Amino acid sequence: MAAASLALASFGGVAYAAPHPWQLNMEPGASTWSRVPYDLNNISLAVCVVIGILVFGAMFVAMFRFRKSRGAVAEKWSHNTMLEVVWTIVPVIILVALAYLSTGGLTSWADTTGSQMTVKVTGYQWKWRYDYVSYLGQPIEKVGFMSKLDQQSDETRQLGSGMDPYAVKVGDENTYLLNVDKPLVVPVDTKIRFAITSGDVIHSWWVPAFGWKLDAIPGIINGAWTNIKTPGTYRGQCAELCGQDHGFMPIVVVAKSKADFAKWLSEQEAESKKAPPPPAPFDAAAQVAAQRG
Amino acid sequence: MSYAATHDQHDDHHGAPKSFFQRWCMSTNHKDIGTLYLIFALTMFFIGGSFAMTIRAELFKPGLQLVQPYFFNELTTMHGLVMIFGAIMPAFVGLGNWMIPMMVGAPDMALPRMNNLSFWILPFAFVLLLSTLFLPGGGPAGGWTMYPPLSLQSGSLAYVVFAIHLMGISSIMGAINIIATILNMRAPGMDLLKMPVFVWSWLITAFLLIAVMPVLAGAVTMLLTDKYFDTSFFNPGGGGDPVLYQHVFWFFGHPEVYIMILPAFGIISEIVPTFSRKPIFGYKAMVFALACIAFLSFIVWAHHMFAVGLPLGADIFFMYATMLISIPTGVKVFNWVTTMWGGSLTFETPMLFAVAFIILFTIGGFSGLMLALVPADFQYHDTYFVVAHFHYVLVTGALFAIIGATYYWLPKWTGNMYSEFWGKVHFWNSVIWVNVLFFPQHFLGLAGMPRRIPDYNVAFANFNMISSIGGFLFGASQLVFLGVLIHCAFFSKKKAADRVWEGARGLEWTVPSPAPHHTFDVPPVIHDEELAHGDVHA
Ligand SMILES: [Cu+2]
Ligand SMILES: [Cu+2]
Numbered sequence: 001m002a003a004a005s006l007a008l009a010s011f012g013g014v015a016y017a018a019p020h021p022w023q024l025n026m027e028p029g030a031s032t033w034s035r036v037p038y039d040l041n042n043i044s045l046a047v048c049v050v051i052g053i054l055v056f057g058a059m060f061v062a063m064f065r066f067r068k069s070r071g072a073v074a075e076k077w078s079h080n081t082m083l084e085v086v087w088t089i090v091p092v093i094i095l096v097a098l099a100y101l102s103t104g105g106l107t108s109w110a111d112t113t114g115s116q117m118t119v120k121v122t123g124y125q126w127k128w129r130y131d132y133v134s135y136l137g138q139p140i141e142k143v144g145f146m147s148k149l150d151q152q153s154d155e156t157r158q159l160g161s162g163m164d165p166y167a168v169k170v171g172d173e174n175t176y177l178l179n180v181d182k183p184l185v186v187p188v189d190t191k192i193r194f195a196i197t198s199g200d201v202i203h204s205w206w207v208p209a210f211g212w213k214l215d216a217i218p219g220i221i222n223g224a225w226t227n228i229k230t231p232g233t234y235r236g237q238c239a240e241l242c243g244q245d246h247g248f249m250p251i252v253v254v255a256k257s258k259a260d261f262a263k264w265l266s267e268q269e270a271e272s273k274k275a276p277p278p279p280a281p282f283d284a285a286a287q288v289a290a291q292r293g
Numbered sequence: 294m295s296y297a298a299t300h301d302q303h304d305d306h307h308g309a310p311k312s313f314f315q316r317w318c319m320s321t322n323h324k325d326i327g328t329l330y331l332i333f334a335l336t337m338f339f340i341g342g343s344f345a346m347t348i349r350a351e352l353f354k355p356g357l358q359l360v361q362p363y364f365f366n367e368l369t370t371m372h373g374l375v376m377i378f379g380a381i382m383p384a385f386v387g388l389g390n391w392m393i394p395m396m397v398g399a400p401d402m403a404l405p406r407m408n409n410l411s412f413w414i415l416p417f418a419f420v421l422l423l424s425t426l427f428l429p430g431g432g433p434a435g436g437w438t439m440y441p442p443l444s445l446q447s448g449s450l451a452y453v454v455f456a457i458h459l460m461g462i463s464s465i466m467g468a469i470n471i472i473a474t475i476l477n478m479r480a481p482g483m484d485l486l487k488m489p490v491f492v493w494s495w496l497i498t499a500f501l502l503i504a505v506m507p508v509l510a511g512a513v514t515m516l517l518t519d520k521y522f523d524t525s526f527f528n529p530g531g532g533g534d535p536v537l538y539q540h541v542f543w544f545f546g547h548p549e550v551y552i553m554i555l556p557a558f559g560i561i562s563e564i565v566p567t568f569s570r571k572p573i574f575g576y577k578a579m580v581f582a583l584a585c586i587a588f589l590s591f592i593v594w595a596h597h598m599f600a601v602g603l604p605l606g607a608d609i610f611f612m613y614a615t616m617l618i619s620i621p622t623g624v625k626v627f628n629w630v631t632t633m634w635g636g637s638l639t640f641e642t643p644m645l646f647a648v649a650f651i652i653l654f655t656i657g658g659f660s661g662l663m664l665a666l667v668p669a670d671f672q673y674h675d676t677y678f679v680v681a682h683f684h685y686v687l688v689t690g691a692l693f694a695i696i697g698a699t700y701y702w703l704p705k706w707t708g709n710m711y712s713e714f715w716g717k718v719h720f721w722n723s724v725i726w727v728n729v730l731f732f733p734q735h736f737l738g739l740a741g742m743p744r745r746i747p748d749y750n751v752a753f754a755n756f757n758m759i760s761s762i763g764g765f766l767f768g769a770s771q772l773v774f775l776g777v778l779i780h781c782a783f784f785s786k787k788k789a790a791d792r793v794w795e796g797a798r799g800l801e802w803t804v805p806s807p808a809p810h811h812t813f814d815v816p817p818v819i820h821d822e823e824l825a826h827g828d829v830h831a
Contacts, residue, residue: 021752
């Protein structure tokens with residue numbers, strides 16, 4: 001029973017928003033697009049398994065049938081045009097099918113038009129900054145904040161802290177190294193465009209449940225989108241080596257219903273009118289100067 | 294002219310020089326230099342391996358137990374640099390040095406003094422590189438790929454760049470030497486299309502080396518000037534572009550991965566026919582596939598960069614080009630299996646490693662195909678799935694081929710048989726533990742564990758612990774290898790025959806075991822039926 005539910009969970013019966021123990025495969029994710037990599041992963045894996053069984057199967061047959069100890073005498077042939085043509089053509093056909101599927105999925109990913117919301121994501125050593133740019137065609141004023149590793153994980157992860165990573169929990173969920181002080185809050189059923197960049201070195205913004213990662217590169221603004229189907233908390237990590245605390249800059253996205261999000265956003269706007277947050281410390285020239293100093 | 298030159302060197306035609314310094318430090322003999330390369334590679338393999346053991350020990354369970362995160366990054370960076378440039382590449386150059394002249398019937402490498410220089414640069418390069426670990430500020434910690442701006446934050450950048458320049462010079466000289474030897478020094482009658490596949494694989498690899506090592510040198514030099522001479526190649530603050538570095542680096546980097554696998558293909562193409570007692574299937578297709586792979590390797594570099602935000606058209610081009618590589622690679626695998634079909638098989642240690650290579654390298658090829666699919670790569674990229682992929686290709690691929698080649702030719706080198714029992718102990722331990730080590734890393738990547746992190750969420754704990762246990766035991770298994778090598782070279786009582794393996798074909802088996810200091814002073818007469826090729830006349 002436990003094994004069955006494990007297998008079910010591993011192969012997509014339950015949508016997880018965070019990794020879980022003994023997980024064997026990718027998850028289908030939580031956005032309108034995230035099934036694309038998941039399906040491609042499963043299809044290409046299946047293709048590889050079938051080819052593997054055929055090739056390795058033939059090899060094992062050869063290894064048992066043509067053993068010298070069983071009296072096998074070596075044949076002399078070393079050429080067969082028909083065979084060679086077949087095993088060149090058949091893979092080409094399989095590849096064309098895989099290429100067709102991938103190209104379609106990729107093209108839909110690359111289309112950021114028609115988005116209803118824009119969030120700017122900036123990577124820093126070793127935290128993320130989120131600036132809300134616009135929502136439903138309206139510019140958003142001064143809603144932006146830093147998002148860094150939560151305090152409990154941060155204390156536990158110190159070398160020789162003596163603290164137990166298994167004790168870092170939110171409710172029932174272990175959130176060690178996968179929790180932040182202030183998550184990115186977004187609405188569901190909304191095409192959200194992310195403008196991703198960096199203030200120092202290259203980072204990579206990755207929430208597996210959205211199906212993609214995209215590098216945050218200084219001097220470049222990369223665009224990507226997601227459209228989340230179900231409310232929930234989605235966890236990810238920086239995926240490009242960015243220095244000593246690369247392993248300690250998680251990403252948490254909380255997806256709320258549209259009504260809840262609108263409420264949250266107006267609260268934030270009201271708060272920022274009272275005490276405007278400091279401007280984003282992005283300044284490429286100063287960063288470079290600091291690096292060289 | 295040539296008579297005078299031969300006459301001058303007449304003295305050392307009788308045997309190796311007696312003094313240690315003269316023999317090893319001043320050697321111009323391809324066999325001694327080959328031995329030096331192999332010993333150097335083995336040393337680096339254990340140094341790089343000790344970095345890997347420390348990495349796996351830190352990742353044994355969640356929480357930081359052993360090292361600070363910055364030192365962890367130094368370990369992953371050094372592990373990559375040492376294994377690639379210190380272990381795998383010099384091992385192949387050593388095998389090429391030893392075997393290419395003997396396989397084409399040449400008395401030595403074409404440029405023996407340059408051969409000495411290309412080896413003796415390497416120890417200096419690696420002393421320079423490894424010394425950074427003991428300097429204030431520590432070693433390089435930006436990954437072996439050295440992406441800016443991160444790599445520019447390292448205080449040891451200049452050391453690393455200089456070390457890489459030295460390695461590059463060494464590789465280029467080695468490659469020139471191999472090309473010159475193969476093109477000019479073949480015995481009469483050894484036509485290009487009669488050469489063993491191993492020689493072909495090295496000829497093609499050498500051209501790749503000459504083409505891309507200067508590109509790497511250029512890329513790291515631009516890093517150096519960006520850091521110390523106020524240029525802005527990769528600095529957006531000065532109008533540069535960090536992504537430019539990645540394009541230049543991977544224009545080197547993808548051919549580089551084939552530099553590390555084509556000679557392995559060559560080795561497997563020698564071992565499989567020998568222990569199948571049957572000529573290699575589709576010799577010409579094998580050579581053509583090597584050339585195809587080498588050509589394609591120049592037009593796929595951006596498949597390492599699908600996450601940097603390339604234009605849609607570029608993503609599609611590099612995806613298709615990458616997928617194409619699986620065709621010639623598939624041909625090679627099918628041909629090896631077909632070579633075995635209808636043969637008369639025995640499974641001595643070299644054959645065991647070759648069989649494991651074919652299966653496990655192919656698994657690495659499968660994950661490579663999956664990685665080529667851009668939308669799926671958006672998930673796989675920079676996770677443990679990639680780590681598993683390239684370790685299947687490089688450890689159970691390149692390294693297994695090197696170990697197989699060592700068992701295959703060791704009796705020819707030393708004149709003694711190695712212990713078949715301990716060879717098999719080494720094989721079975723290696724093949725079991727290497728899978729325990731790397732296979733779970735696929736699951737970790739699919740579950741979302743990024744690579745190059747010193748600590749992780751408890752959800753990743755189970756497979757990391759399994760992987761670490763596999764790692765420790767795989768590492769320990771290699772001590773058996775060391776024991777087998779020492780025993781064979783110094784203590785084995787069992788003398789090797791000239792044609793060590795019943796089914797072995799090719800010129801290297803016509804000389805005595807151990808191979809005398811000088812072979813083929815007089816070019817051999819080639820009898821086609823003694824060569825390893827298959828269907829040349831078909
Ligand atoms: Cu980062
Ligand atoms: Cu590549």
